[in-house]
Each structure stands twice: as structure tokens, then as C-alpha cells.
Amino acid sequence: MANNFKNATTLIHFPSRPTTFRVISRTKNGQIEEESTLKHLIETKCASLFKPFSSCWWLSSGHLQTIYNVAGYFRHIDKIWYRRKLLRLADGGTMYVEMVQIAASFIVLILVIRALDFAPLDDSVIEKDTPMIVVCHGLTGGSHEPYLRAILSRTCRPIGQGGLGYRGVVVTHRGCAGSPITSPRLYTAGHTDDLKQALMYISYHYPKSRLLGLGYSLGANIMTRYVSEEGVDSRLSSAVVLSCPWDMEKNGHGLVSTFAGKNVYARGMGRNMMRLVRRHERSLRKYPEHPICKELPSVLALRYPTLPKFDDTFTRKVGGDAPVFPIPTVDEYYRWASSDKRVGDIRVPFLSINAADDPVVTNAPMDGKENGSVVMVLTNRGGHLGWFESATERWTTQPILEWLELMGNAIMDDRPCLPLFVDGDGFIREDDEILGCRVDAQDDGPIDGTAGDQSLLRMS
Secondary structure (H helix, E strand, O other): OOEEEEOOOEEEEEOOOOOEEEEEEEEOOEEEEEEEEHHHHHHHHOHHHHOOOOOOHHHOOHHHHHHHHHHOOOOOOOOEEEEEEEEEEOOOOEEEEEEEEEOOOEEEEEEEOOEOOOOOOOOOOOOOOOOEEEEEOOOOOOOOOHHHHHHHHHHOOOHHHOOOOOEEEEEEOOOOOOOOOOOOOOOOOOOOHHHHHHHHHHHHHOOOOOEEEEEEOHHHHHHHHHHHHHHHHOOOOEEEEEOOOOOHHHHHHHHOOOHHHHHHHHHHHHHHHHHHHHHOHHHHOOOOOOHHHHOHHHHHOOOOOOHHHHHHHHHHHHOOOOOOOOOOOHHHHHHHHOOHHHHHHOOOOEEEEEEOOOOOOOOOOOOHHHOOOEEEEEEOOOOOOOOEOOOOOEOOHHHHHHHHHHHHHOEOOOOOOOOEEEOOOOOEEEOOOOOOEEEOOOOOOEEEOOOOOOOOOOOO
């Protein structure tokens, strides 16, 4: 029987047999090494997770929380500046890496994937073994998203200014946040190879940094799949995910089963994907013999599609290479991409937070497959990537900061990493892995991380 904690607003599921981890405890006489369960560590080091969530009165429903997250104006808070560097992937795709500057004074590292956004960083300012937050954003977002800036602006702030003094990395999907498309492929909810290549790049250049995962919505699904697929070989030493879609088939059907779900959220996300395809149409047409080019007329002919309609018309057919793609139906694509059945394979500390009134993710599992390394949290309110307790503050911020501090400074991770090497073409590779990446261009100038992409809704 699992051990659960429940107050008026939050349910926390702990496995019946939680994994024991080696931790460093600081005492008056120095440091000592001891063992502790993940449950005990969360109870003692992540106290904010047990604090009841109280939404502000004017955001009292999941719809209001979600819409405010989408439409709210957050440019005046959590300011971050990025500097971008392009990386070339072994398959011809482009990642970009961008640098972050907090409050125009402190340089941090941030990485974005499918384009990789990594930041140039002054290593003389930050110690080589400083932990690094690796972020996967939502559906069509990027490093400008307010929900991730709420964490990065605090984790990357110097300790003397009340932050954790960490580095940050945002992994951006191909074609998102101004990144170019240089191969006949966008991205899907199920592919983890871009994240894997990003982590290879980071690990190679920052071998002493502990990498801590942070995923949102679609990015949460990708990150969950990555840590489960890699198991003990995960380059992320931990992960925390928010608003993960888990069973994408069930949640896809749930999304379009209500008027608001279908006509507000599903069409909003479908519209975002349509705009992304239109933005990169010229680049995709450079591959006339590839299936993605042949499917462009069909997808561009859609008018106000829902996300499932977009995925049925386009993603399931050209989202990846054979033999997986094309996939016969959109439901089969969602089953392939889902992360819910993979939780049992996770071998690093893992925390998931969902909201029961999320209008986008209407079904969230809570058993964690009884994996001793997994803790599942469900709040009664919060919407999709919301959890606003005031106009600018989110309930999730403090628990995540406490989790990241615990994972970066207390829990020991002495798992051996798979070796990396640079091949004759300059690609960073892992053993005999066909994946790889290399620096492809010089840095761009500073980018205002609060500007964002005004043509796309911040949906998920």
C-alpha cells in the first residue's frame, strides 16, 4: 500500500517502497554522508510542496488559470536576456544555444533544442561544477515563456542576491522561438533524440556540472520519455515535470469532448502548429521528394484545425522516419508518443505535478507505477501551467526551487556517464551512437527573453 499525503488542495503519492539515496548533510562540524528515502527528503527539504495551494479569487477555476497563463502580461517580471549559438545535428537539423542574462547583470547558460539554444557563459564567474537546469518547454514555445522564466530567473540568480547561483539551459523544439529548419523534420511529443543530443553537447562542454531536468507540458512528456528510455544512463540526474499529458490518446479525446476544450484550447494549439508550418514552409519545400513536402498542401489547406486534427493530417504521417512513421491513425500516434506507461523505467529522482482542473490534461495518473524513484503530485486547482496565487506568483515556484536545490546540492549522483568523443567531422558523439552535434555558427547578439513570439499563444 502506497503512502499518500493529502490536504484540502493537494494529493501527493509516495511509492510504498521509496528508493534510498545517498545524501550529503551539512552539520556544525562539516559534512556527513548518509542514506535517506526520497519521501523523507521531500518531507524535510521540500516543505512548500505540502503547503495548500490557494488561488487568487479572480482565477478560481482551471479555465481562468489556463487563460491567464496564456494571455497574461508578464514582460515586466522575471527578466532574462539570452545569447544564441547554432548547433548542427548529425541528421542535418539545427539546434540553437542561447545565453541568458538575468536583470541585465548576470550571465547564465540556457539551451534550446530542435534548434539548440545554448548560452555563451563566462566560466570565470561560475564554478565548473555548478549545477545546470535543463528545460524543455511546451508545444510551440521557447525560452521566452513566463512559466519557465519564473524558475530560471530565480535559479540562475547569484546566491548573494537570493538565487541558487545555478546555470540554466532551455531545450527548444525545432523551428520554435526563431530557430531555423534545415532538414525535412519538425518535432513530435515522442521523439527524445534532440534532447539526447543537447545533453551530449552540454555534458561534453560542462562535464563537472550536474544536469537537472525541468519539463513543461509537451516538453514534460519528452523529458519523461527520455529519463525512462535512458534508465541508469540518463545524463539528467533528476527531473521535475509540470502538466505532463501522460496518456495522450485519452487526453486527446478528453480535450475535444467539451465545447471549450475543442474550440478554445485544441483549436488554439492547432493554430499555433499551423503558423509554425507556414513560417517554415519555404524551408520544408526545399525537399521536394521527401514526404513532408508532399504533405504540405494537405496541412496548409486546413482552416482552424484542432491539435488532434493537425496531428492526424500531418504529424502522424511525417513526424519521423520509417519504420515508425507513417503511423496509421492519430490514436496510434498518441499511444506511441505517450509517457504514462514508461514511468516504471525511470531510475533517477522524479517529481511530477499536475492539476485536477487542467482543461488540457484531463486525466493524470497518480500511481507512478509504484516506482521507488517517482513522486506524483495532484493539486485540486491550477489549470494548465498556471497555479497562480497572485497576478505574478505561482504556487509551483517555491517547491520546484526547493527540489532543484535538493537535487543539485544534497543528493549524490556517482553513476558513470557514457563516454563522449568528437569524430573526424567535429560531431560530439556517444560510443557508436549515430546521433551527434557540433557548433555550426557564431553567436548572435543578445536576445530579450521577455519579448517572446507574439504570433503564437502560450498554450502548452
